[in-house]
Amino acid sequence: MMANHSEFPLWEVFIRSHGGLNHKHVGSLHAADAQMALEHARDVYTRRMEGVSIWVVPSTAITASDPADTDPFFEPAKDKIYRHPTFYDIPEGLKHM
């Protein structure tokens, strides 16, 4: 019944919603090539002016951290509270700091 065809590769879609903002991941889609991916992304993710710029990236090009290693992977940042401004004591009334 169905024609045998190799499936279109998967692309991740990133959209800049307004000038000055960063591109943000919004979802994914299948397309034969980058140009088709861009056009599909426009038709699917920006029908109501949700974007001024689109990036499409082959999903296979993304390397992700492993959720099973979340704790050890992010551990180095955990005990360094001195990286936050609230760590430091400054006299009350001191202005513009």
Next chain:
Amino acid sequence: MSTQVSLDERFQARIDAEQKIEPKDWMPEAYRKTLIRQISQHAHSEVVGMLPEGNWITRAPSLRRKVALLAKVQDEAGHGLYLYSAAETLGITREELYNELLSGKAKYSSIFNYPTLTWADMGAVGWLVDGAAIMNQVALCKCSYGPYARAMVRVCKEESFHQRQGFEILLTLSKGTPEQRAMAQDAINRWWWPSMMMFGPNDSDSPHSAQSMRWKIKRYSNDTLRQKFVDMAAEQIKVLNMTLPDPDLRWNEERGHYDFGPIDWTEFNEVLKGNGPCNRERLAARRKAWEEGAWVREAAMAHAAKRQQSV
């Protein structure tokens, strides 16, 4: 064995703590299967749902009505795509999903196996069918599976015009000639009970519900959402100055809700089994679209391969 228990327990603890589950997180096989089944049925429903409305695009009574209906059908296609993408994060391919639909193995919402006989059906479908769907989908925005919940947020944002669009069609007809009023009432009569059935079996006959509630895939029971729907529609019908086809429908002061009559589940089960008025026609239309699009898919892949070589 004991590690299995602790994995399950840790998973449930995450759910209980309102943490979202993401694609690469460990999850029980049954959770994965339940989600694949539910999300893919939802995706198929969006895609098949384009057909009853597509039926009226060329015959919409004005350009304004036509562009609105066209936009709505485009949205349904987009919603199908968001949902297929969410299902694919669980380890099933688009092709497998689509094969399940086209072979008749997968289910989709029974509501789309009813025919859209008149223009007023576009009003009733928008108001009642989309109204019921939105009620379900708003609840799903808080689903424990991240990709599904995020897809639902997007869908709900886009759907908000669908119901208004439908209600406006009915409102216009309700102020028209006696024939137009009769047409609107007829559409409401035909779509009311199938819409009520969209929420699924009564809680007492819904075997998977309890587990889905524990996993926070489902946030509200079928009967809770159905009651909410009745309370909404029973008020809105007054604005149309029409009636819902249920002689038992009345406000219950004590409960603070509308009471309503029993649902004829034999009809629901027949449609579910494939014996609804349009089951065969719907699947035949999807198969035709898939088969007739084959050369486009092949050409696109060939073009992409050729361009890659020439780079």
